[in-house]
Amino acid sequence: MDLVTAKNNEYTIKIHSHWIHSTYHPTREAERFIQNFLLQHYQEGQIILIIGSGLGYLEAVLERLYPNISFISIDFSLYPKTLFNDKLIFEYNENNPTSIQNVQRALRQQLLHTITDENISLYALMIWPVSQQIFPSAINFIQEYMNSMRASAATLHYFGWQWLRNGFRNVLWWNKQIILPKYTHVVVIAAGATLEFILPYLLRKRENYFWIVASSAVKACRAHGLEPDLVISIDGGYHAGMYLHDAEGLDILNAFTGIASTNTSFMGLHSSFFDRFVSFSLQPIPFSVWGGTVMATAIHIAEQIATEEIILAGQDLSVINHLTHAKPHHIYNGMLAHHNRYHTLYSSHYPIELHSHATLPLYADWFSQRGVGHNTLLKRLSPSAVDLGIEEISMDRFLSKEAKLYKAAEYRTVPEISVRRCALTQLLQQWEEQLLEHPLSQFLYTEQISQITLAKRIGDIVTVKRSSCDLNERLRERIQFLHGYLR
Template sequence: MSSISNKESAGNREILYKNLFYNAELFTCRFPELSAALGLDSEIGIKQFAERIPESYYLEEAKLKETDKKIFTARINGKYLHSKYNPISEAEKNISLDFFEDKKAKSSCVFCGLGLGYAQELYAKKYPKSSLIIIEPDLFVFFLFLQSRPLDDFFMHENLILLLGLYPKDVLDFFESKSFFDTPIFKIQSLIDVSSSWFSEFEALKKRRNEKTNLNKNTLKKFGKLWLKNFLKNIKQTEGLFGINKIENIFASCPALIIAAGPGLDDTINLVKENEDKFIIIAADTAVRACHRHGLKPDFILLMDAQYWNYLHLSDLDISDSILITESSVYPAVFRLKTRAKFLCTSMFPLAQYIEKLIGEKGKLVTGGSVATACWDFARILGCSEIIFAGLDLAFPDFQTHFKGSRFEEDVNAFSNRFFPSETASHLSLYSASPQLKEGYEGKVLSDKRMQMYAWWFESKIAEFPDIKTYNLLPRGLKIPNMPALSMEEFLLKAKASPLSKKIKIEKMSALFNLSSYKKEGSFSSPNLSSALKELSTDLEKTMKLAREGMDICLNLLDSLKTGKPLEDSIIKKVWKT
């Protein structure tokens, strides 16, 4: 055990050894499952763990001696994590910073890095009712922490959360599930430097999630009323439609080909048409026009946007041979389109989600803000083992914004004049989002933050589902990690190896059509919908009542503070109840 035996005197070795086993027992009592997972719940496990610790990880006695106890500091790869003279005094200075004068920081705090936990332990003593969340990616650091001193007060802290040895994504998922994103984060640079690459990735992912959250909030703020209006208008149209959860894994082990509307689609659409029987063809609503121009009828079309303009992508096209996947808050005319069948996914509109939980959920599509991301998740739900993208650029290759003949291009040409030519509209579309040069599959390409967020979504989802292989066919745009480029030769080999044929596809698609034609008795019926709306009304009335009571309490408190009059007993009782 190098961290115990090689760097200290015999007396100190004995102290560290004693601390280790004592604290391991405290840790096991407080976090039995975590302790068992780390192997710290037994003497054998502790010794095996200690043998793995690098020699560059060890404890040293602090230079400022105390008569009644030993104080240690940690040294990792030649660098001290704490003061080598007096780490406790250093921790006291940290805890006395203005950061901890904030009310939020007093009630809960996330510490990035543990080290020997001097600052964290002082925080726990100073704020015994607070939530103390500690992130420590390096398990060897935690082992040194257990050796440093008796940790009774630390492990007795009421609201202690230890996030040890996790991936950055797992920590962020935990934060999201517990609503910790608004919790103040305290950083000590020397502790972060031990796992600098880990914390760099953590910060990058956190920033992306914050951007996504802000985007979702802004989207709800912008389209909330439109979603509500569309949802209420669509109720009768959507009552009898099945959800995508009814067709889960229906194309298990089959390859899917997703058609996006990027400029690169011009280079791949003919190749896709020649091999359409070998893949499940899923098209974004924005790309259907290009498909039809080349005689390609997608098996599935996804339309997820509530705006009228997205309906126009399909309004003048014959999509009667395709199955439409949509949600209950889209533009009402979408449900009047003649299609082979229609299936619903869970709405992105929170109120619609609430009602769907009461009357039967449809199946959630995890979208990253783009219909192309929804297409990927839909292919996953179908059970497709391989997913190939065509036209997924997420960039402006050769300064193009869309494929040739897109709805955008047609509208621009239709409304252009000598004072506002089509070139001006294209320029505004290209540069309004402040594009930057980023790494592409074939060198540098222009891309903006929104498209980079989509790329991150693909990167994270592909990593989450490693069994599903995802490729980008003849890509010209932004390089997406985990999504390798696919050449024409490789694509043809995959088409040849596909288990699908025209006959098999017809049989499976016919089964879906028959399913959609069958209305399951009692499923999503008017009585259920009616009762759900009544329940919603009751819940809203309760919320209104509580809000009024809260306002009355606040007004009485303010009045009492202004006039100096004591609060009435009835108001005091209400305050205690809340």
């Protein structure tokens, strides 16, 4: 790796037959690249993440011509000369699989500490084109990570206000006695591998059961003509955008996960729902069954409804392609091609590839506790590789049963967890007093920026004008809107 003098007496360098910079005028090349980037990919106030800048001409030009723009620089080789010394260097061998794995692991750790699904809108990714040819493994990994964070952020921002309103509704709802109907026969559907096979058979019994469906299974059920009676979602979920869109027009019960109502900042996680949106004085808050998944919550609800029988369908709890039952139904694969929720800030709390085999016994144990000596109503349709300790019912037996759906008299049940309304009133008072300084305002401001950016890209001038109005006015409108829930 030898320095070569360009025609303007600056330096360039050649790696694996690729010239990192122009052999004529490296600085002018960098200036043109940056000008084009700022016009097409940069929003005012963003931090630029520079990848593979080589000898540092990009950083030098930014410091000289655009001193108000902040940036972080990452590279994958130590060069004999550089114009910028504060790079994060991750050296690796592109031809060594172990070296590639190590650098991706190191990059993940660094990126997780810097860029999350909450602050991704604050960063603009600048990749020096030649470096992508020289260091494809590392740079492609960074691009995939950024795509994942953008997908998560899109869901977070799109549903942020809905989650906030839903949080208030849940609190008020749980402060009252819950009124639920009693049904004799209930089926709870998950999005396991067997769902596609069993759906045509379930349709034959559609008038005989009350259907509770996990949000991830809604699309498949509706595609086959099975309309859910109740959809269960927890914490919105990383795929809420698609899942809940598919549940349009249905009754949706959106519970919050335990991790969402816990202060997770001590673990270095700053993006859980109530860390960002709700004062800690509100805890505990209505949440899904601790340690369980969407299905755990669905079963918990079913146990309060069913009088004679609960049947689990599509609950396979098995490893498929190194992922657990939590992997979205294959019907979503195309839409989720660039989105992997298993490698995010929540990785330690959800099943991920590295922990699949360790996680499965925990889930199996949870379901076993519900089946053995706890609830004789609970049965599972079709066997699976994982024994849940729950009585299994064959498809033939299921189809031959003469179950008749019967709605008993409505009954009242008092929830285990309740929160006083005064806590919500307190929160709104704090918000009004602090206004722009309050975490809720900070989130909504970020949400507004995202709305404006998206609207500009699709040419929605009305949304741009509406979103660009006085922020204080918008915040006060939302506070008054929430006050309405407390009346």
